[in-house]
Amino acid sequence: MSETKFIHIPLLPLRGLIVFPGMVIHLDVGRKKSIQALEKAMMNDQHIFLAAQKESEIxxxxxxxxxxxxxVAKVNQMLKLPNGTMRVLVEGMYRAExxxxxxxxxxxxxxxxxLEEEHNKKAEEVALMRALLEQFEYYTKISKKISKETLDSVKDIDEPTRFADLIASxxxxxxxxxxEILxxxxxxERFRKLLEIVSNEKEVVELERKIGQRxxxxxxxxQKEYYLREQMKAIQTELGDKDGKSGEIADLKKKIEEKNLPERIMELLAKELSRYERIPQSSAESSIIRNYIDWVLSLPWTEETEDNLNINHAENVLNEDHYGLEKVKERVLEYLAVQQLTNSLKGPILCLVGPPGVGKTSLARSIAKSIDRQFVRISLGGVRDEAEIRGHxxxxxxxxxxxxxQGMKKAETINPVFLLDEIDKMSNDFRGDPSAAMLEVLDPEQNHTFSDHYLEETYDLSKVMFVATANNLATIPRPLLDRMEIISIAGYTEMEKLHIAKNHLLPKQLKENGLKKGQLQLRDDALLKLIRLYTREAGVRGLERQLASMCRKAAKIIVSGVKQRVVVTEKQIEALLGKPRFRYGMMEEEDQVGAATGLAYTSAGGDILSIEVSIAKGKGKLTLTGKLGDVMxxxxxxxxxxxxxxADKLNIDANFHEKYDIHIHVPEGATPKDGPSAGITMATALISALSGRAVRRDVGMTGEITLRGRVLPIGGLKEKTLSAHRAGITTIIMPADNKKDLDDIPESVKEGLTFIPVDHLDTVLEYALMEENNESK
Known part of the structure; x- marks a missing residue:
């Protein structure tokens, strides 16, 4: 081993590069310190030390x-480039530390x-060198990134150290x-590490080659599929589809990608689009598939509006649009409060029940407005085919x-307020029962997977707030009724109608008829007379028509130049609208024998029912007229x-059924009437006629009667009370079991009425019949 050498030498740090001894390579040097190190090397013996940085980003x-x-490398050549960097050619000489x-x-x-190289036995190094050359040759063959000239130059090297370094480079x-090799x-040891690395690289390259082949x-x-598609386009063009479907298919694919759809719907559309692409344009099935794709794309699947959960805002909106209707407003505010606390509430299903004109439809629109949701309305009146609900x-x-x-498409969101108008007017025939199909729509446990026959995919309706309207609950099937929360809107009192007319109906009609606020003034007394004598309804639709008529007549007067301003008082009503159409108050003007006033519940709200009984000598025949139903x-x-x-207790001749013919008549014979609540009224009128005792004219009554004289509860007490109040009746006889319904009646109505709860006909007679001397009890 030679003597250890210590040398002072400039250092050139390399980024992402290692130079081995024997390796010749060009380097571009740009850092200031590195350039100065090169200049220092060139001034001495052109030797420089090349060492790699641990992190190339520094x-x-x-x-x-x-x-x-x-x-340690020798700088063989150095060239300054125009951008200020130096390009040098270096040749690695030996390892150093x-x-x-x-x-x-x-x-x-x-x-x-x-650093001195450490050698082992010559034979071992030669064997390792041959093994490495064999591996390197195979690696060169499969990688195709190393030229044949490079392989030949490696083969010519006999020195083990230089051989290993050249392969590593x-x-x-x-x-x-x-x-690590350096x-x-x-x-x-260097040969063994290279053998392991080359072997691993050989496997990686082999895998890359296989992947490349795949x-x-x-x-x-x-390319084959593309060729076949081009052929199909040519065939389609020959069959009549001149432009082919490529542009249309591309547009549809773009729409599908842009729309935020659930994964299952994306897969469905991809499948249908593939079918559509294969079928010629002239085929009938082509238009069917296209329509289906358009429908699926037009539906909201994830689009949702954000609810305005501000209860004060919702309350203000509901109060501005509607007067009264406290129960409905309270229910909507409860819904908002619970949703604000839970943030995951299923849409409620409300059913607003009441006569025409009380504001059921407009109330549903106000609910949507109050919570900033889209509003959709469909009418179910006359629907008799199941496919109308579930599709074909x-x-x-x-x-x-x-x-x-279809309604969800119009809404464009998955959480609208959805109005099912006139749900009680659905019927059925041989094509199926639509009310049965509505069960899935209105069931909170099922409607998150609503199935439409046309879509053939489940649709989530759980976030929809359904509001239904009906005039009569009796015609709604019981299972369907069970899925809805019933809110009754009976009708309006005279004072409520007065308020609604002044603040809602009259301003609306003035605007629609081109009148300014000051051009037509309607005094309260005139408005009250209009309500009493020109309308007879539970709602305000007829009242709005009369106000529209008055606005038109005022417009004619103003346009003709007779007056610039019309003020309507109680006395001027007849001049504008003609003679009164109804009497104010429908009760009898005098106490009558054989005539009693009953209270009825109709589809138009409450009404009073006059029942008359006449007696003539005969053989006990009982005649009933007035178009009465079986129950009456x-x-x-x-x-x-x-x-x-x-008969004995009532001071009536015990043999009256053998001596007299009895005729019971209910006026307005053209109008069908039915129901059990006229039982005590008929009994009172009969007893009055047979005993000669008059019935008090200011008493209205309702209740079902049994053979033992018991009085059973009835429905629609609020509507019946409102009709009695309109008719001027001051005393109402009602079943004792209906006392709980008194809470639903407005205080302004109850103030002018006396309610007498009864459980037996004897009590009814005590209050309804006059005494023999004509003094009321």
Whole structure:
């Protein structure tokens, strides 16, 4: 071994590169310290020490950032480039190790020690060299990145050290592996490491080659598919599709990619689009598939509006749009409060029940407005086909989705307020029962997977807030009714109508008829007269029509130049609208014998029902007229039987059923009437006629009667009370079991009424019939 040498030499740090002894390479040098180190080397013996940086990203390396072991190289050539960098040609000479950094401020200058190679037995090195050459040859053959000239030059080298370093310089290695090879001084050990690395690289290159072959095969298949598609386009053009479908298919693919769709819907559309692409444009199935793709793309799958959960805002909106209706408003505010706390509430299903004109539809629109949701309305009146709800299957000509999916398309969001108008007007025939299909729509446990026949994919309706409207609950199937929360809107009192007319209806009609606020003034007394004598309804639709008529007449007066301003008082109403159409108050003007006033519940709200009984000598024949239903006829029979059983106590001739013919009549015979609540009214009118005692004219009554005289509860007490209030009745006789319903009646109505709860007909007679001397009890 030669004597150890310590040399002072300039240092050139290398980034991402290691130079081995015997290796000739060009380097571009740009850093200031590195250029100064090169200049220093050229001034001396042209020798420079090349060592790699540990991290190539470091721009200004320190001593700790540079590997200690490197290569002493000779600078054979140096050229200054126009951009200021230096291009040098260096040749590696021998390994060395840094002992000390002498200067690293202006230039790198180090003291190094030459490292001696360690050799083993000559035979072992030769064997290892041959094994490495064999591996290198195979690696060269499969990688095709090393030229034949390079392989030939490697074969010509006999010196083991130079042979190992040259192979290490030509193989693609990690920086850490190259540095490890450089630092390995024992030649045999260096050969073993290179054998292991070359073997691993050979396997990697082999795998890369296989992957490349696979990719090539895949590309060939893609090219084949492209060729076949081009052929198909040519065929389509010959069949009549001149432009082919390429542009259309591309647009559809773009739409599918841009729309945020669930994965299952993306897969469905990809499948349908593939079918559409294969089928000629002239085929009938082509238009069916295209329509289906358009429908699926037009539906909201993930689009959702953000709810405005501000309860105060919602309350203000509801109060501005509607007067009264406290129960409905309270329910909407409860929904918002719970959603604000849970943030994961399923949409409620409300059913607003009441007569026409009470504001059910407009209330649903206000609910949507109050929570900033989209509003969609579909009318179910007259729907008798299940396909109207669930859609038609795609095999039918002209198939399309049902009304629910059509409504969701209009909404463009998955959480609208969805109004199902006139849900009680659905019917059924041989094509199916649409109310049965509505069960899935309105069931919170099922509607997150609503199935439409046309879509053939489940659709989530769980975030929709459904609001249904109905005039009569009796015609809604019980299972469907069970899925809805019923909110009754009975009708408005006179004072509520007055407020609604002044603040909502009249301003609306003034605007629609081109009048300014000051051009038509309607006094409160005139408005009250209009409500009492020109309308007879639970809602305000007829009232709005009368106000519209008045606005038109005022517009005519103003345009003709007669007046510039019309003021309507109570006396001027008749001049504008003609004679009154109804009487104010429908109760009898005098106490009558054989006539009693009952309270009825109709689709138009509450109404009063006058029941008349006349007696003539005969053989006990009972005649019922007035277009009565079976239930009312049975009530009359029950009352008749009760009177016969209690004739003595009621001071009635026990043989009246053999001596007299009895005729019970309910006026307005053209209007069908039915229901059990007229039972006590019929009994009272019968007893009055048979006993000669008059019935109090200011008493209205409602209740079902049994053969024992018991009074059973009825429905619609609020509506019946409002009708009694409108008719001027002051006393209402009602079943005792209906006392709980008094809370639903407005206080302004209850103030002018006396309610008498009864559980037996005897109590009814005490309050309804006058005494023999005509003094009321």
């Amino acid at each position: 721009e200004e390396p320190k001593a700790a950032d540079i590997h200690a072991v490197g290569t 840094i002992q000390e950094f002498i200067n690293e401020d202006t230039q790198f200058f180090v003291e190094i020690m030459e 030509h193989i693609r290695l990690k920086m850490s592996d190259k540095q 630092e390995t001084l024992h030649v045999s 990719v090539k095969k895949s590309m060939e298949e893609t 299957r795609r095999t039918y000509v002209g198939a399309m989705p049902g009304r629910i999916i 006829k049975e009530s009359a029979q029950a009352a008749f039987s009760y009177i016969r059983s209690r």
